[in-house]
Amino acid sequence: MGLQTVEFEVCGRPAPQGSKSYKGYRSGKPILAESSPHLAQWRGAVAGAALLAASQEPDAPFDCPVELSVEFRFAMPKVRRRLGHERIPKLSAPDLDKLVRAVGDALQDGQLLASDARIVRLNNVEKWEVTGWTGAIIRVTRWVDIPTDNQKHAQQRNQQGRPKGS
Template identity: 35%
Template sequence: MIEFFVSGNPAPQGSKRAIPAKNKAGRYTGKVSMLESSKYLEAWREIVTWHAMRKRKGRTLNSALALSVVFYLEKPANTKYPDYPLGPPDTDKLLRAIGDALTQAKLIRDDALFVDTHASKRWATSKPGALIKIEALDGDLSASNASN
């Protein structure tokens, strides 16, 4: 099993907003640029990628994998959900950012290798972040299931 904690505020990936594209003269080109809605996504993925690269140890996992992530979110001073973070961000969008960061770090060949996933959101009791666990379904994370 590979397990690590990433400190920081988890950011979702997946919601996008459309921006009409303009040419140098400032006129609309008829094209649209798509931007991530979360301005925090880039920094969050960067730190997750950094931690994943440290766990890579020269291997890229390339077999059926299980992923478990617990997202610890900062609790606002006033919330109508005192027990659990029932509002945004969506758990599936938080998970999408993790999968892409693990792929970018080359810890895994592709996030499509995750055939079992479990994700949960909790209020952070100490510091926000994510506890990430990766297991090989055959029980072996050795070089036989990895590519270089």
């Protein structure tokens, strides 16, 4: 199995996706909106960086199984800095799974992934940073020798002598 990794950094404030806030009713249906006011800006930053990375990849958008590894970097509160902690895991909100959800959708928006459903393995971490920048280091590793379901079905049709679409 061949592996190819694309890595890039995104500066900004990581924002979660998936928590909804109730905004009222319209036409008898509840109106829900994303709770994070920073989500659009964060997804835009990730999508922009993904678009730049995709422009350097001849096979983008990737339509194969991928592993997504994200290191989220948050500014450490001043109180913790005085305690002498360096880079340590972040154990508070936002939830890691909701941060990853925003990144997966942004990678699709940025045309690096054909679909965020192609993510088959996750390796993610949240960290406090004493110095340096905040944002994320994103690694997308392609499993290039594994055919997708669509490719498998096409191969089966060709082996059976069936025309496409039947």
